[in-house]
Amino acid sequence: MARVSSPALDPRIADRLKRDPNGLVCAVVQQHDTREVLMVAWMNDDALARTLATGRATYWSRSRSQLWRKGDTSGHVQLVRKVSLDCDGDALLLEVEQVGAACHTGDRTCFEATTLPVAAPTA
C-alpha cells in the first residue's frame, strides 16, 4: 500500500475494542444503499485508525500479515460512509460505496457462490 504516516487510534475508541488473541476485530462490510453484505475482513488498531482517518477501508491481512488497503491492487476501493461498533466491542460494521467487485473472485460479494441447504424452521 501507499506509504502514509500512521494516524493514532483515538484512545476512547481503542478502550472499547475487545480484540481477539491476535489483536483483531471482525469487520462486516455492507454496501450502503443496497445493503448487500459484501465481505468480512479483520482490523487491528492501525487498520481501524487509517480507515477512520482516510475514509478508505483498510484491513489487516491474516494470510499476508500486513495492512491491506482495499482496492490498491484491484482498483476495487471501498469509500467508507459509516462505521459502527457493536455492543460488545468485537465487531465493526462498515457501510461503504464499493467500486466494482468486493470479492477477489470477481463476484460482487464474497457470499454469492455457495448457499448451504437449511431446513425450514418449525418454531
Add this chain to the structure above:
Amino acid sequence: MARVSSPALDPRIADRLKRDPNGLVCAVVQQHDTREVLMVAWMNDDALARTLATGRATYWSRSRSQLWRKGDTSGHVQLVRKVSLDCDGDALLLEVEQVGAACHTGDRTCFEATTLPVAAPTA
C-alpha cells in the same frame, strides 16, 4: 438450550470451512427483508449443523463455552431463511427473520449504539 440429538455436519460442508484456532467461523446475521445487519456471532461445526438441520440459528458462545440457540432465553429467536458461505470458507451469512430485538441490550441490532467518526474519503 433444549436437549436435542446432535445432527452431523455434512462432510462436504465441513471440508470447506476454514476455522480459527478455536474451531470457529464468523457468522454475520442479516434481517432477510430490510437487510439490516443485526449481529455477529460464532459457530463451530456443531452449531452450524444444528442451524442447518433445524432452521433455528444456533451459535457457540465464546464467553460461556457452550452452544447457544438464539431466543431460548429471550424469546428473540432467529428463523433462518438462507445460509451462505464466503469465498474462503471462514465466514457465514445468515439471512433470518428476527423476532424482537437481536441485541441483548434490547436494541434491534447490535450496531445501533455506537457510530465512530470517519473522514470523507478523498479518492
